[in-house]
Amino acid sequence: MTRRATAQDVADLAGVSRSAVSLVLNGRADGNISRAKQEAVREAAEQLRYTPNAVALSLRSKRTGTIGVLTWPDRRHMPLALLGAVYTAASRAGYLLMMVDAVQRPTQVDALVDRRVDGFVVVAPELTAYPAPEAVTAVPTVLVNCFDDALAASSLVPDEVGAGLSAAHLLLDAGHRVLGVLAGREGLASERRVQGVTRATADAGLAPPVVVEAGHSVEDGYDGARRLLSSDLPPTALVCTHERLALGALLAAADLGLRVPDDLSLVSLDDGEDLASQLVPAVTRVERPDEVIATHALDLLVEQLRLGHPDVRRLTFVCPVHAGESVGPPRLRAMPTG
Amino acid sequence: MTRRATAQDVADLAGVSRSAVSLVLNGRADGNISRAKQEAVREAAEQLRYTPNAVALSLRSKRTGTIGVLTWPDRRHMPLALLGAVYTAASRAGYLLMMVDAVQRPTQVDALVDRRVDGFVVVAPELTAYPAPEAVTAVPTVLVNCFDDALAASSLVPDEVGAGLSAAHLLLDAGHRVLGVLAGREGLASERRVQGVTRATADAGLAPPVVVEAGHSVEDGYDGARRLLSSDLPPTALVCTHERLALGALLAAADLGLRVPDDLSLVSLDDGEDLASQLVPAVTRVERPDEVIATHALDLLVEQLRLGHPDVRRLTFVCPVHAGESVGPPRLRAMPTG
DNA sequence: CTGAAAGCGCTTACAG
DNA sequence: CTGAAAGCGCTTACAG
Numbered sequence: 102m103t104r105r106a107t108a109q110d111v112a113d114l115a116g117v118s119r120s121a122v123s124l125v126l127n128g129r130a131d132g133n134i135s136r137a138k139q140e141a142v143r144e145a146a147e148q149l150r151y152t153p154n155a156v157a158l159s160l161r162s163k164r165t166g167t168i169g170v171l172t173w174p175d176r177r178h179m180p181l182a183l184l185g186a187v188y189t190a191a192s193r194a195g196y197l198l199m200m201v202d203a204v205q206r207p208t209q210v211d212a213l214v215d216r217r218v219d220g221f222v223v224v225a226p227e228l229t230a231y232p233a234p235e236a237v238t239a240v241p242t243v244l245v246n247c248f249d250d251a252l253a254a255s256s257l258v259p260d261e262v263g264a265g266l267s268a269a270h271l272l273l274d275a276g277h278r279v280l281g282v283l284a285g286r287e288g289l290a291s292e293r294r295v296q297g298v299t300r301a302t303a304d305a306g307l308a309p310p311v312v313v314e315a316g317h318s319v320e321d322g323y324d325g326a327r328r329l330l331s332s333d334l335p336p337t338a339l340v341c342t343h344e345r346l347a348l349g350a351l352l353a354a355a356d357l358g359l360r361v362p363d364d365l366s367l368v369s370l371d372d373g374e375d376l377a378s379q380l381v382p383a384v385t386r387v388e389r390p391d392e393v394i395a396t397h398a399l400d401l402l403v404e405q406l407r408l409g410h411p412d413v414r415r416l417t418f419v420c421p422v423h424a425g426e427s428v429g430p431p432r433l434r435a436m437p438t439g
Numbered sequence: 440m441t442r443r444a445t446a447q448d449v450a451d452l453a454g455v456s457r458s459a460v461s462l463v464l465n466g467r468a469d470g471n472i473s474r475a476k477q478e479a480v481r482e483a484a485e486q487l488r489y490t491p492n493a494v495a496l497s498l499r500s501k502r503t504g505t506i507g508v509l510t511w512p513d514r515r516h517m518p519l520a521l522l523g524a525v526y527t528a529a530s531r532a533g534y535l536l537m538m539v540d541a542v543q544r545p546t547q548v549d550a551l552v553d554r555r556v557d558g559f560v561v562v563a564p565e566l567t568a569y570p571a572p573e574a575v576t577a578v579p580t581v582l583v584n585c586f587d588d589a590l591a592a593s594s595l596v597p598d599e600v601g602a603g604l605s606a607a608h609l610l611l612d613a614g615h616r617v618l619g620v621l622a623g624r625e626g627l628a629s630e631r632r633v634q635g636v637t638r639a640t641a642d643a644g645l646a647p648p649v650v651v652e653a654g655h656s657v658e659d660g661y662d663g664a665r666r667l668l669s670s671d672l673p674p675t676a677l678v679c680t681h682e683r684l685a686l687g688a689l690l691a692a693a694d695l696g697l698r699v700p701d702d703l704s705l706v707s708l709d710d711g712e713d714l715a716s717q718l719v720p721a722v723t724r725v726e727r728p729d730e731v732i733a734t735h736a737l738d739l740l741v742e743q744l745r746l747g748h749p750d751v752r753r754l755t756f757v758c759p760v761h762a763g764e765s766v767g768p769p770r771l772r773a774m775p776t777g
Numbered sequence: 778c779t780g781a782a783a784g785c786g787c788t789t790a791c792a793g
Numbered sequence: 794c795t796g797a798a799a800g801c802g803c804t805t806a807c808a809g
Binding site for chain 3: 117118119120121132133134135138157159160161162163
C-alpha cells in the first residue's frame with residue numbers, strides 16, 4: 102500500500118528530465134536521447150517498478166480504454182454467455198468493462214459518462230425494445246439483443262421468428278402433425294418464436310399449434326405440459342420457447358409415464374441457460390448464437406472507436422439447430438390419465 | 440458527441456473565476472461568494488448541463504470510486520448471485536465495478552492498479568484456495584468464497600462442512616439409515632460437503648454413506664444416481680453436493696419408476712444455480728448464503744476504504760436449510776431392475 | 778541531443 | 794468577498 106512511483110521519481114533516479122522518461126518508455130527516444138541515458142531510464146523504471154498512472158494518461162488523452170456495459174445484473178436475468186463473450190472481445194482489444202444496471206432509475210449511465218467511458222454496449226438477456234437513456238448518445242453505442250429505433254446506434258439481434266420456424270420444421274420433418282407450444286407469458290422473444298412456429302404449421306397446411314402461455318419457470322413448464330398432454334387431442338411434440346419450460350415438460354412427461362422421444366418429442370429454443378442440451382435425454386435445441394452476436398457487437402464498437410465515426414447497422418443473426426435425442430417420429434398412443 | 444462543458448465554460452458564462460464555480464457547486468460558497476454570483480453559477484451550470492469530469496477529479500483526489508472485481512467470467516462459472524449482491528452493495532455505497540478474469544495469465548490486475556481502483560474484491564464461484572496475484576496488495580482487498588492464507592486480506596466463506604452436516608441431518612431426522620452421496624469429482628466445496636455428511640452419519644453411529652464422485656453435470660448426476668440406486672443395498676435417500684447433480688438424480692429416479700419423495704428422498708446443496716428449488720417436486724436444499732456473504736464482504740471493503748486502515752477478518756457463514764418437497768420417511772422397497 | 782513549459786480539468790490553500 | 798496560483802501525473806510541441 103506504499104506510494105506508487107511517478108515519472109518524476111524515475112527521472113530523478115536516472116538523472117534526466119521527466120520528458121526524457123516519457124520519450125524513452127514510449128519508444129520515441131531514438132535520435133532524441135543518448136543511448137546511455139536511455140539505458141539509465143529503463144533501469145530506473147525497472148527498479149522502481151514504474152508503470153504510468155492511467156488516470157493521468159486518460160485526462161491527457163481523453164481516452165480511458167473503458168467501455169460501459171448496461172445490463173440486467175440480477176441473478177435471474179444476467180446474460181452470461183453474452184457478457185462472457187463481450188468481456189473476451191473487449192479484453193482482446195485492450196478495453197476494460199464497467200458494468201451497470203440498464204433499467205435502474207435514476208440511471209448510473211451519467212456516472213459512466215462522467216468517468217469518460219469510450220463507448221457503451223447494452224446487453225439484454227432477451228430480445229426487447231430498449232428505450233436507451235439519453236446520456237448514451239455521448240459516445241458510440243451498440244445494442245445487443247435489443248434495439249431502439251429512435252437511437253442512432255447499431256443493433257444486433259437474433260432471428261427469433263426464424264428460430265421458431267426451425268424448431269417447428271424439426272418436428273414437422275419428423276412427421277409430427279399436432280404440435281403444442283409452451284411459451285413465456287410475455288416478452289418479444291417468446292412472441293416471435295411462437296410466430297415462427299405458427300407460420301411453419303401454416304406453411305405446411307396444418308392447423309395452428311395449441312399455444313400455452315405458461316411462464317418462464319420449470320414449474321410453469323411442468324404445469325403447461327400436463328395441461329397440453331391431457332387435452333382431447335394431445336400434441337405428439339412440443340416446442341418450448343425457453344429452456345426451463347423444456348425441463349418442466351421433461352419432468353411432466355416422466356410423471357405421466359411418457360418416454361422422450363418415444364412417446365413425445367421435444368424441441369427447446371435457447372435462452373442462454375445452457376440447460377436443454379445438458380438434460381437426459383439431451384433436448385434438441387435451436388441455439389441463440391450469443392457468442393457470435395456479442396463478439397461481433399464488440400468488434401463493431403471497437404472499430405467505431407478506432408475510426409471515430411459512427412457506422413449504424415441493424416444486424417440479424419441466424420439461429421442454428423443442435424440435434425439432441427429428444428426428437429423422434431410421432432407415435433399414436435392412448436390418452437394418459439393425468 | 441459534442442464536447443462536454445468544463446468548469447471554465449461555466450465560469451465564463453457566469454462571469455466568475457473557475458474556483459468560484461468549484462466552491463458553489465460543492466456547497467462551500469456561503470460566506471465566500473455573494474448570493475448573486477452563486478445564483479449565476481448555478482444557472483450557467485444548469486444551462487451548460489455541466490457535471491465535473493470524474494477523471495480529473497480522480498487525478499486530484501487520488502480516489503476513483505471504482506472497485507476491481509476479480510472473478511471467473513465464463514458462462515459455466517460466473518457466480519451470479521454473488522456478483523449481483525456485490526454490484527448492489529457497491530452501487531449503494533457509490534462505487535462502480537470493473538470486472539476482470541481472476542485466473543487469466545498474464546493477469547489484468549495490473550491494468551486495474553494502473554487505473555487506480557480503490558480496492559479489490561475476489562469473487563469465486565465455489566469455495567477454493569486462491570493464490571492472489573501480488574498486485575492486489577496495492578489496495579485493500581476482500582476475498583469471497585475463497586482464501587489466501589499468505590495474504591493480509593479479509594476472507595468470507597460459507598461453512599461447507601456445516602452444510603453437509605445439515606443436509607445429512609435432514610435425512611437422518613426423517614428416519615433414513617442408508618444415505619448415498621452424489622459428489623463432484625473435485626473441488627474443495629464438494630470435499631467439505633462430503634466430510635459433513637460423513638461426520639453426521641458417524642455421529643449417529645451409522646456406517647459411512649456410499650459416495651459417488653460423479654462430476655458436475657446433469658448427466659453425471661443421472662449416471663451416478665442410477666449406479667447408486669442399482670446397488671445391492673440401495674440408499675433410501677441421496678445428498679447431492681451440486682444442483683445439477685440433483686436434477687440428474689431426479690431424472691434418473693423418474694426413469695427407474697421411483698417417486699420423490701415416496702420412494703426416494705433427495706437433498707441438494709446450493710451452488711448458486713437457483714435450480715434445485717425450482718424443480719418439480721421442489722428439492723429440499725441447504726443454501727449457500729451468497730447474498731449475505733457478498734453484501735457483508737462489500738460492506739467490509741467499503742468500511743476499510745473509508746477508514747483507511749486494513750482490518751483483516753476471516754469469516755465463516757452458516758448455510759440455512761430450505762425445506763422443499765423432496766424429503767419423506769424411508770420406504771422399504773423391492774430393487775428396481777435398472 | 779536535452780530541458781522547461783503548456784495543458785488535460787479539477788479543487789484547495791493562499792493572497793488581496 | 795474574490796481571483797490567481799499550485800498541483801494531481803502524464804505527453805507533446807517548443808526552445809535552446
